[in-house]
Amino acid sequence: MHATRALVRSAVLLALTPLALVACATGSKPGFPMQSVDDLKQIEELEKRTDFITKLTEYNFASENKSARNQIINHRLVLMDLQYNRWVSNFASDKQTIDTVTDIIVLGLNLGATAVGGAGTKTLLSAISGGVVGSKLAIDKNVYYEKTVSALVAAMNAQRKAALVPILEGMRKDAEEYPLGRGLADLDSYYRAGTFLGALQAIQADAGVKEQQKNNEILRLRLTRVTKADVDEAEQLTKSIGDLNDEAKGKKALNALGVDTTAMDTLDKVKDGLQEEVRKATTSARRAEVKKVFTDEQILNE
């Protein structure tokens, strides 16, 4: 009996040894290299700074001042960024830590089960191994909603970048044009953009906008890389549309490009249709197609 307990103890120790080694060896969060500076220390130091205006009570709202306003905004921006970075790296690394830790424990337990003798001991170690895997699955599903964390971080990062724009633009303006009150409201939006709730709202809003745009049929292009030759070609095609005076020829070209022309009952409407096709030719393949049709229908040479 004592011998079996000793074997189990040895096997569990064997399982946990690599874990301890990993924790000691890295000293940093998995997936995050060691910072050259201590975030927490920086936050504490910044909060204690007194050599520039950081407190609202020190700001003269009756006589707005650009420099003082920017000092307050900058100070808060830096603190928000440091806190955000700490927060993101903590919860993002927690999951990786759990994954790494449980994988190592399971590996160790399985190795232990193979190394020790006796069917009963093997069963016990396998049961522990199964329990660890089970715990890991529960953490994955209940706490981090599986892979949503990375999607939320991506959404938060994008929202924060967008929310930073009005602040950066505002800081370039005079104090009267962009008073501190506006800046504080924008800072609040910036803070909220870096929260789970902000990210979820943005994802929902993004979906809503896309749906609305689909409904309204608003033209929204995704441009791709172009060359100077592409720019010159667009000019050539546009000029040829300006010179076009044959409605039938224009319709034929549009049909060749897959456009329904039944509602285009005037030359101007046909020209509008052709021009829109030139605007929408955002890929090199489509641009080549448009140019070919314009050439084949002798619009380009007209």
Place this chain on the structure above:
Amino acid sequence: MSTYDALIDGTDDLDQINLQIHRQEKAASQFLRSLVIPENNVPTNQVTFDRLKAGTVGKLTTIVKDGDPQPPGTQKVWSGVMLVSNNQTAVTGYRAP
């Protein structure tokens, strides 16, 4: 006059951004403004253009980093922030009057 939007990658450099804007302007369009938006959770430049009359070659707008010289014979038509080579950059748009 109607408008439309065009997305330009935040990774593009300023020369490429200007070329893409110029290509649209040569296609009877005129640059109005740009906004950094999260597109599928990726920060992206959303540029809004006015549609000009079909067959009209628009005047070219040149986006310049703040601090760089204004192109000769132009006037300021817009200023704001764009993603240039993935960096938030204060820029100004100039166009011939």
